[in-house]
Amino acid sequence: MVAISSKALKILEDLFPNRLLTGSEALPYGVDASQLCFRPQAVVLPETKEEVLEILRLADLYQFPIVSRGSGTATTGSSLPIEGGLVVSFTRMNRILEVNPEERIVVVEPGVLNGDLKEYLKKYGLFYPPDPASYAFSTIGGNVATGAGGPRGLKYGTTKDYVLSLLVGLPGGNSFKTGPTTLKGVVSYNLTPLFVGSEGTLGVFLEIYLKVIPLPPQRTLFLLYLPKEEEGLSLIGEILLQGLTPASAEFVDKTSLVAIRENLEGLPASTEALLFLELDGKETEVREDGQFLEKFLKAKGYSFEKAEMEEEIEQLWEIRRIIAPSLKKLGPKKIADDVVVPRKKMREFLKFLREWEKESGIYIAAFGHVGDGNFHVNLLFEEEKKDVAQKVRESVLKKVLELYGTISGEHGIGYTKRPYVAWELNPLQLEIMKKLKAIFDPKGLLNPHIKWP
Numbered sequence: 143m144v145a146i147s148s149k150a151l152k153i154l155e156d157l158f159p160n161r162l163l164t165g166s167e168a169l170p171y172g173v174d175a176s177q178l179c180f181r182p183q184a185v186v187l188p189e190t191k192e193e194v195l196e197i198l199r200l201a202d203l204y205q206f207p208i209v210s211r212g213s214g215t216a217t218t219g220s221s222l223p224i225e226g227g228l229v230v231s232f233t234r235m236n237r238i239l240e241v242n243p244e245e246r247i248v249v250v251e252p253g254v255l256n257g258d259l260k261e262y263l264k265k266y267g268l269f270y271p272p273d274p275a276s277y278a279f280s281t282i283g284g285n286v287a288t289g290a291g292g293p294r295g296l297k298y299g300t301t302k303d304y305v306l307s308l309l310v311g312l313p314g315g316n317s318f319k320t321g322p323t324t325l326k327g328v329v330s331y332n333l334t335p336l337f338v339g340s341e342g343t344l345g346v347f348l349e350i351y352l353k354v355i356p357l358p359p360q361r362t363l364f365l366l367y368l369p370k371e372e373e374g375l376s377l378i379g380e381i382l383l384q385g386l387t388p389a390s391a392e393f394v395d396k397t398s399l400v401a402i403r404e405n406l407e408g409l410p411a412s413t414e415a416l417l418f419l420e421l422d423g424k425e426t427e428v429r430e431d432g433q434f435l436e437k438f439l440k441a442k443g444y445s446f447e448k449a450e451m452e453e454e455i456e457q458l459w460e461i462r463r464i465i466a467p468s469l470k471k472l473g474p475k476k477i478a479d480d481v482v483v484p485r486k487k488m489r490e491f492l493k494f495l496r497e498w499e500k501e502s503g504i505y506i507a508a509f510g511h512v513g514d515g516n517f518h519v520n521l522l523f524e525e526e527k528k529d530v531a532q533k534v535r536e537s538v539l540k541k542v543l544e545l546y547g548t549i550s551g552e553h554g555i556g557y558t559k560r561p562y563v564a565w566e567l568n569p570l571q572l573e574i575m576k577k578l579k580a581i582f583d584p585k586g587l588l589n590p591h592i593k594w595p
């Protein structure tokens with residue numbers, strides 16, 4: 143544990159009266175969705191970028207760790223104060239600073255919630271597509287730092303495709319922009335992508351410049367009842383080969399369906415798994431594509447439900463959103479990964495998971511954004527099966543790499559997946575990453591023990 147000296151703590155108390163938490167009220171900032179818990183020495187709630195820069199100046203001067211935190215919904219421990227130090231919570235820096243409809247650019251503070259931004263942009267007819275399932279309660283700062291993705295990734299990409307530039311603060315209290323804030327610009331190396339997914343280890347985001355697009359006026363959702371789960375995985379490739387790009391292709395595998403089945407009235411008995419296919423865009427385009435897809439699915443003998451009204455569509459999507467909380471029914475303990483494999487390897491991967499499920503006797507849910515080849519693999523088990531679960535996890539990650547996949551598509555490495563980073567990256571890649579970190583954070587004060595082994 144690296145302590146904040148009493149002198150530094152006193153300075154912080156004077157600077158942030160009522161906004162520096164040190165007692166039991168600091169404890170909630172030591173947990174996230176990973177189920178881990180580390181006690182912060184203090185938590186500070188800055189309201190301006192100048193305040194954050196002053197915190198960074200003090201951190202460098204008095205050598206204490208800084209852990210950036212949005213809503214704390216990370217599943218990997220990436221916002222946790224592993225060795226104590228100061229948690230900087232961005233929840234009060236939640237202003238939308240500028241909307242520029244002509245340029246299709248918005249500027250936000252890091253603590254703006256993704257869902258609030260989406261709602262705010264509607265009145266300008268604009269849309270910010272990245273939509274992690276946590277969009278209603280996760281921050282843009284957290285989304286950028288994890289490179290968050292979501293169901294719409296298939297057509298629209300993920301957070302990385304919408305970050306134009308970042309104003310970043312560094313230990314010592316200086317700040318810089320990672321790239322130009324114009325729609326084009328090649329003067330400097332473009333550092334923006336380096337910071338997307340950096341999990342708070344390279345710098346602290348003070349302002350975020352985002353690209354936005356016109357709000358698609360029409361949506362149509364098809365919910366397919368799959369008699370065999372693996373069929374849904376081949377179907378995506380077949381649909382793409384028809385020249386159709388759904389906004390989302392989201393999979394509810396058979397184990398996840400076991401967990402939520404009792405919530406679903408009228409589900410055909412033969413249904414083993416579900417596939418959500420959403421189309422969006424201009425009205426005529428969605429109508430034509432919808433007719434084409436309907437014919438295509440009928441010709442293949444699938445049963446499905448089709449929703450065109452906003453309310454109906456959102457009700458159906460609720461089925462997908464209840465998976466994460468419902469999985470607890472299958473086991474009190476959980477190991478969660480968000481792996482990606484090439485689309486054409488998805489069936490092989492699912493078969494591998496089912497073989498392990500049978501052999502190990504633990505539940506393996508594998509739902510998620512399969513349009514991108516991204517599975518949320520959740521192992522659910524009783525405490526006494528924890529060694530078996532660990533063995534299964536390692537075997538699953540090895541299989542992912544054997545299939546030329548990656549061990550994390552969007553949730554990041556955080557604290558929990560660090561032991562596996564060297565399985566995917568070779569020593570040279572790791573050395574380059576560490577050298578890059580040292581450029582921005584030479585004393586290792588930002589999010590210690592996160593991301594790199």
Ligand SMILES: Cc1cc2nc3c(=O)[nH]c(=O)nc-3n(C[C@H](O)[C@H](O)[C@H](O)COP(=O)(O)OP(=O)(O)OC[C@H]3O[C@@H](n4cnc5c(N)ncnc54)[C@H](O)[C@@H]3O)c2cc1C
Nearest residue numbers: 212213214215216274275276281284285287291341342347
């Ligand atoms: C129910 C549920 C569903 C989820 N679904 C998805 C999903 O579909 N897709 C997906 O990608 N993720 C998903 N997640 C994971 C999580 O919501 C995302 O990783 C999200 O981006 C984290 O945002 P946050 O505001 O909670 O950030 P935190 O959890 O607070 O922090 C995440 C990381 O961002 C860093 N950070 C935060 N603010 C800053 C800043 N200003 N400057 C620098 N670094 C910063 C932190 O240090 C940390 O490394 C889900 C989580 C839950 C609980």
